[in-house]
Amino acid sequence: MKYISTRGQSDEKTFTEAVATGLAPDGGLYLPKTLPNIAPRLKQWADLSYPDLCFEFMKLFATDMLEDKLRTIVDASYSNFSRKEIAPLVKLDGHLSVLELFHGPTLAFKDFALQLLGNLYEEQIERTGDPINVLGATSGDTGSAAIHGLLGKKGVRIFILYPQGRVSMLQERQMTTTAERNVYPIAIEGSFDDAQAMVKDAFGDANLKARYSLSAINSINLARILAQCVYYIWAWLQLDEDARKRGVQFVVPTGNFGNVLAGWLTREMGLPIEGFRVATNQNDILCRLFNTGHYEVTAVEPSVAPSMDIQVASNFERFLYYSVGQDPERVRTVMEQFKAKGKYTFEDFDRSAFSATRMDDKEIHETIESIYGRYKYVADPHTACAFKDLDESKTNIVLATAHPAKFPEVIEEALGRTPTAPSLEAIKNEPIVNYMLPAEGEALAEFLKEHAKGSE
Numbered sequence: 162m163k164y165i166s167t168r169g170q171s172d173e174k175t176f177t178e179a180v181a182t183g184l185a186p187d188g189g190l191y192l193p194k195t196l197p198n199i200a201p202r203l204k205q206w207a208d209l210s211y212p213d214l215c216f217e218f219m220k221l222f223a224t225d226m227l228e229d230k231l232r233t234i235v236d237a238s239y240s241n242f243s244r245k246e247i248a249p250l251v252k253l254d255g256h257l258s259v260l261e262l263f264h265g266p267t268l269a270f271k272d273f274a275l276q277l278l279g280n281l282y283e284e285q286i287e288r289t290g291d292p293i294n295v296l297g298a299t300s301g302d303t304g305s306a307a308i309h310g311l312l313g314k315k316g317v318r319i320f321i322l323y324p325q326g327r328v329s330m331l332q333e334r335q336m337t338t339t340a341e342r343n344v345y346p347i348a349i350e351g352s353f354d355d356a357q358a359m360v361k362d363a364f365g366d367a368n369l370k371a372r373y374s375l376s377a378i379n380s381i382n383l384a385r386i387l388a389q390c391v392y393y394i395w396a397w398l399q400l401d402e403d404a405r406k407r408g409v410q411f412v413v414p415t416g417n418f419g420n421v422l423a424g425w426l427t428r429e430m431g432l433p434i435e436g437f438r439v440a441t442n443q444n445d446i447l448c449r450l451f452n453t454g455h456y457e458v459t460a461v462e463p464s465v466a467p468s469m470d471i472q473v474a475s476n477f478e479r480f481l482y483y484s485v486g487q488d489p490e491r492v493r494t495v496m497e498q499f500k501a502k503g504k505y506t507f508e509d510f511d512r513s514a515f516s517a518t519r520m521d522d523k524e525i526h527e528t529i530e531s532i533y534g535r536y537k538y539v540a541d542p543h544t545a546c547a548f549k550d551l552d553e554s555k556t557n558i559v560l561a562t563a564h565p566a567k568f569p570e571v572i573e574e575a576l577g578r579t580p581t582a583p584s585l586e587a588i589k590n591e592p593i594v595n596y597m598l599p600a601e602g603e604a605l606a607e608f609l610k611e612h613a614k615g616s617e
């Protein structure tokens with residue numbers, strides 16, 4: 162299997178090359194050159210455990226890896242989850258289930274891909290003998306999942322940019338209390354979009370990237386998206402015939418568009434999903450896009466679902482590539498116009514598989530309360546965004562993207578009770594180690610010069 166860039170001006174790569182490269186040199190994102198048809202395999206996959214399913218799926222893509230190696234990596238990646246199902250599907254009523262994606266080490270869905278990516282990077286370091294510096298931006302969850310995916314691994318330093326004061330107190334603690342000397346959590350004076358732009362600029366600078374062997378942990382890295390495809394297949398396989406016949410809708414709390422894109426790709430590969438609901442908070446650029454065809458950035462507004470406080474969604478470019486008939490030239494035109502003007506209106510944009518909603522903070526509080534009242538289920542503020550205008554004639558699967566204990570203040574305000582989790586209790590009083598930078602590319606380059614491995 163070969164991988165191509167959405168912008169069509171980079172060489173084709175193998176799986177391990179695409180994972181190591183992260184962002185393509187032309188600024189595009191890697192995608193498989195062709196998508197496999199998984200429909201004929203679904204029957205054989207029906208009774209597999211989660212790691213077995215992940216192995217079977219990833220095997221279709223990681224074709225330049227030895228199967229034994231991949232098997233070991235996959236098994237290790239799901240050995241730290243607290244539930245044996247890995248991703249339990251909890252039925253709330255006849256038309257509604259919640260796919261709980263928060264039983265990994267850092268209590269958010271990011272663990273599914275970042276445990277795997279951490280192990281892929283470890284394999285790369287062993288294979289090549291070269292150290293790497295991992296660089297990423299986070300609005301709260303990717304950062305801690307990446308750090309924990311790489312914790313204790315040799316030959317790696319990890320640099321995570323996050324918007325100062327705009328992640329939850331416990332998310333920040335997960336990143337800043339590891340006491341590991343190779344972990345650099347960096348609070349920047351700006352929004353997640355600023356942090357993501359700094360990271361993309363660093364990857365776009367060929368000298369900087371080569372000098373420090375920079376590797377990407379955000380969902381610009383294709384391995385992130387592929388690993389996230391697996392739980393859609395897993396959830397679909399749990400459904401009975403009646404539920405499937407009603408039409409399956411995945412309802413996905415959305416920010417950077419990686420999660421829902423992964424689901425949509427499985428549909429393109431033949432998984433019989435009727436559609437997707439893009440559920441945003443008040444940072445609703447994608448909700449507006451899917452409802453009107455008009456894509457326009459506005460200022461990021463901090464919300465009670467901080468991990469979704471994103472306007473410029475990286476992975477939209479991957480969807481765009483397919484939407485414009487896999488024509489990289491058109492992708493380049495749209496992305497250039499969007500970069501220059503901050504907006505773009507699509508005339509011929511097939512959004513038929515998607516619907517979209519938004520929730521402001523008041524609605525999020527009310528929804529956490531009403532979900533608890535109706536189902537005795539505690540949803541975190543991101544997951545709560547999914548519970549809006551659901552079509553009860555369909556089989557709705559809401560993706561629960563984070564554990565409510567990561568956002569205790571919001572839950573306390575809505576329900577008058579404080580959820581807890583042992584791993585979060587354990588870090589409440591640990592000393593914090595972090596760094597501060599202005600939201601400027603030069604400041605990041607200087608910081609890497611001082612701290613990155615290979616720079617001393």
Ligand SMILES: Cc1ncc(COP(=O)(O)O)c(C=O)c1O
Nearest residue numbers: 302415416417418419420468562
């Ligand atoms: C808890 C939580 N929910 C939802 C999202 C949105 O996911 P995506 O960025 O893949 O759209 C994020 C962050 O991305 C998150 O951390």
Ligand SMILES: N[C@@H](CCOP(=O)(O)O)C(=O)O
Nearest residue numbers: 299300301302303379380417
């Ligand atoms: N919500 C994310 C933002 C980064 O998204 P990613 O999927 O591209 O890593 C976070 O929690 O950091």
